[in-house]
Amino acid sequence: MHHYRGFTLLEASGAAGAHRARLRLEPASPLFAGHFPGHPILPAIAHLGLALGGARGLEDRELTLVGVRGIRFRRLVEPGEDIEVIVTRGLEAGALRFELRCAETLASSGMLVVRADARA
Amino acid sequence: MPVLEELPPVEALVPHRGPALLVDRVVAMSEDRLECVGRIPVDSAFADGEAAPCFVGLELAAQAAAALEALRHRRDFPNAGPQIGYIVGIREGRFEMGEIPLGQELRAQVRLLGGASPLAMHEVRLFHGEIPCLSAQVSTYRAGRAFLATLKDAR
Numbered sequence: 001m002h003h004y005r006g007f008t009l010l011e012a013s014g015a016a017g018a019h020r021a022r023l024r025l026e027p028a029s030p031l032f033a034g035h036f037p038g039h040p041i042l043p044a045i046a047h048l049g050l051a052l053g054g055a056r057g058l059e060d061r062e063l064t065l066v067g068v069r070g071i072r073f074r075r076l077v078e079p080g081e082d083i084e085v086i087v088t089r090g091l092e093a094g095a096l097r098f099e100l101r102c103a104e105t106l107a108s109s110g111m112l113v114v115r116a117d118a119r120a
Numbered sequence: 121m122p123v124l125e126e127l128p129p130v131e132a133l134v135p136h137r138g139p140a141l142l143v144d145r146v147v148a149m150s151e152d153r154l155e156c157v158g159r160i161p162v163d164s165a166f167a168d169g170e171a172a173p174c175f176v177g178l179e180l181a182a183q184a185a186a187a188l189e190a191l192r193h194r195r196d197f198p199n200a201g202p203q204i205g206y207i208v209g210i211r212e213g214r215f216e217m218g219e220i221p222l223g224q225e226l227r228a229q230v231r232l233l234g235g236a237s238p239l240a241m242h243e244v245r246l247f248h249g250e251i252p253c254l255s256a257q258v259s260t261y262r263a264g265r266a267f268l269a270t271l272k273d274a275r
Contacts, residue, residue: 006165030165034140036204043140044207045179049166052173064218065175068256071210110210117218 004053006031006046010082012057019058019087023050027079042077047108051098054087055114058096062117066094071110077102087112130156133190134183135202139163142180143228146187152232154188162222171219177226177253181244182207182260184228189240189262192232205260211241213256220253238262 004023012021025031025042032040052065077083077100084101094114100107130143143158158180160166166176186205194200220226226248233241240260246253 005168030139033165034136034138036135036140037137039204043179044182044210045166045176048175048178049173052175064215065173066215068175068210068213071213073206073208076206 004050004085007050007053007083014058017058017089019054019085021054021057021085023083023085025077025079025081025083029079032079040079044073044108047073047077047100048112050083050085050100051087051108051110051112052114054085054098055096055112058087058089059114059116063114064117065112066115067113069111069113071108073108075102075105075107077107083107127191128194130187131202133187133202135204136183139165140179141183143183143187144225146184146191149188149191152188153230154184154191155227155229156184156187157225157227158183159224159226160220160222164222167222168219171221174215174217174220174254175213177215177220177246178207178210178213178244178256178258180226181228181230181246181254181256182258185230185240185242185244185258185260186262188230188232188242189237189260193237193262203262205262207258208239208261209259211257211259213254213258215254216252217248217254220248224248226253233257235259 007023010022086099096112099109127146139161146156148155160172166172229245231243245255
């Protein structure tokens with residue numbers, strides 16, 4: 001069981017306050033349903049979901065996303081692509097920086113603000 | 121905000137379909153503001169039991185912003201169809217709820233903050249009843265399908 005629901009986890013590693021994972025976005029993923037007909041691309045909120053998955057991998061616990069800052073979406077992500085997720089701790093408590101990369105290109109980046117999930 | 125009686129259906133404003141279409145209808149619009157109602161469908165790809173993480177509501181709010189941009193664009197090009205609007209940035213977002221219940225009516229309010237078409241920045245807010253769900257400043261890029269082909273060719 002991993003933190004990246006809807007994706008195939010190819011590899012993951014964590015060391016020195018950083019989490020890295022490589023995932024495959026299956027062409028048949030329901031994330032593409034209706035987004036958009038004829039031109040499927042990964043929704044922006046799925047980038048945030050991936051980043052939150054990386055944050056959970058880093059902290060090894062359930063987290064709730066309570067805020068985001070300075071998010072930039074720089075590249076469209078299409079069905080069948082592999083995605084690298086990199087999450088590192090920020091300077092403030094509960095702040096985590098993320099990058100998503102596809103084919104060596106930055107797809108999105110920014111800061112997550114999280115809190116530990118009370119249900120965890 | 122005045123309620124507009126003759127607005128086109130939301131399918132004429134945004135290209136999302138099926139479980140990706142979160143806006144049900146536009147209920148009010150002015151020069152730089154729009155209010156709509158929608159929901160996160162029970163068959164959403166982001167569903168987790170009977171709810172979805174609060175940040176999924178950003179998609180609904182962004183679709184509301186896209187609808188406002190489409191309506192403004194149609195003033196100059198009345199026959200324009202729905203155009204794909206990409207979220208290119210979120211300056212600051214706050215998620216007030218841990219999760220949002222699926223299938224229940226949500227109300228999105230958007231206000232145009234600035235930009236130069238096809239780039240625009242909006243303040244967006246989402247409510248479940250009177251309860252605030254989220255607020256954010258979202259930047260979008262409104263692009264035609266020809267733009268998509270250009271991006272693919274450039275890769």
